[in-house]
Amino acid sequence: DWGLLQPQLRVMSIFNEVGHSLNYGGVQTHIAKHWRLNSVAPNSAAHAALIWENRGLIANDLSTVDQVYSNYPLFDIWETSFNQQPGDFVNWITTFYRDWAEANFGPERATEIGDLFAKADRLGEPKFTGVGIQGSIPRSSRFLPSALNELEDNDPTGITDPTFLDAIYIYTQFCSYKDDIVGTGNVDRYMYWYHFFKGQIELLKLAIYRQLYVDEINQTENADSIISTFSKLMTHEIQRVRSVSELGVIAQLQQSTLIDRIRASEELGISIPISTTYEGEHYVRAMPEVTQIYKEGGFEQKVIFIGNGAVSNSKMYYRAIGSNAPFISTDLLNINGSNYVYKATLTDPGFDFEYYIEGTLEGNSVTYPVTGGNGTNNINKTVIRVTEIPFVPTEILTESAVQKKRQ
Secondary structure (H helix, E strand, O other): OHHHHOOOOOHHHHHHHHHHHHHOOOOOOOOOOOOOOHHHHHHHHHHHHHHHHOOOOOOOOOOOHHHHHOOOOOOOOOOOOHHHOOHHHHHHHHHHHHHHHHHHHOOOOHHHHHHHHHHHHHOOOOEOOOOOOOOOOEOOOOOOOOOOOOOOOOOOOOOOOHHHHHHOHHHHHHHOOHHHOOOHHHHHHHHHHHHHHHHHHHHHHHHHHHHHHHOOOOHHHHHHHHHHHHHHHHHHHHHOOOOHHHHHHHHHHHHHHHHHHHHOOOOOOOOOOOOOOOOOOOEEEEOOOOOEEEOOOOEEEEEEEEOOOOEEEEEEEEEEOOOOOOOEEEEOEEOOOOOOEEEEEEOOOOOOEEEEEEEEEOOEEEEEOOOOOOOOOOOOEEEEEEOOOOOOOOOOOOHHHHHHHHO
């Protein structure tokens, strides 16, 4: 999905869908189909919150559809202006985003971050930078074959243009809170969005440099800017990797933007070398996360070290959940001779367990999860064992066969 290269805040849409479902008499289920990227986490959280808000307590009578529907005022999310949106909705979405921000980043800047996200969500679809709406999500990418945006007639062509600065306000304001976030887990979750938003700024700048290059304005200078800006974009994208899907975003940028648009002779045709030296922080990530295995089955978790230099002392430490016994260590196994891709394996551990992974990159110790370790206050990953239920094929009978069987 090309749009996943930029933020997709859809809480207003989800709220509206819940209201419509109640307006039509209620439904028995909501299908929450979201991409597996951290950038859509608010949407998943909103879906869960809205469904739980309509749950029926066993001790109480179930609410009627009319009673519940009154909590979700319907309005046309496309035609209703920002200032005319219903007050109950505005209060709900603002509270939701503040709560979400506090749960993810801690209380220090939860109100400010929550208000930023709520406003951006309420402003709807990404806006062209030429509109310059402060607080909206600026449109930074476009449909394939490339994410590299092409400017509209009214879009600014300078990165210091006040209209451009208004367009990226949500990003610069969010990133200004970097030093205020406290706690290892909170910082790690904040830095995901920090690098996402910093990368968005570079992607927006890239469109400006591309336009200047195409218009033959200071081509040598802007060719250099295109390459250096793309390099900065990729540095930020790498640092926000939390899932395989986010690796897919990087692959898409590499192929469709760098190779197919910047390098291709029929496009920009810029052959300036790009540095492949990683310039960000060192990390170790596990993906996709394995949280349960079958009893008598094995555990295998792929691990990626992000950084420069050789990886050393790469180990997984594990013990039974609830145990105070020392952690058991096992070496990570290298995959296909890669310098940075490993896997942790256990053959039938025999118990539910907690674990963390450690290694060294250029003398820097890295841990997954970032809150992991062997201390009493550390928070590790957990894996539970479940019973495998054998699949038993069942014959699907036609309606006539069912009738015949009943006779």
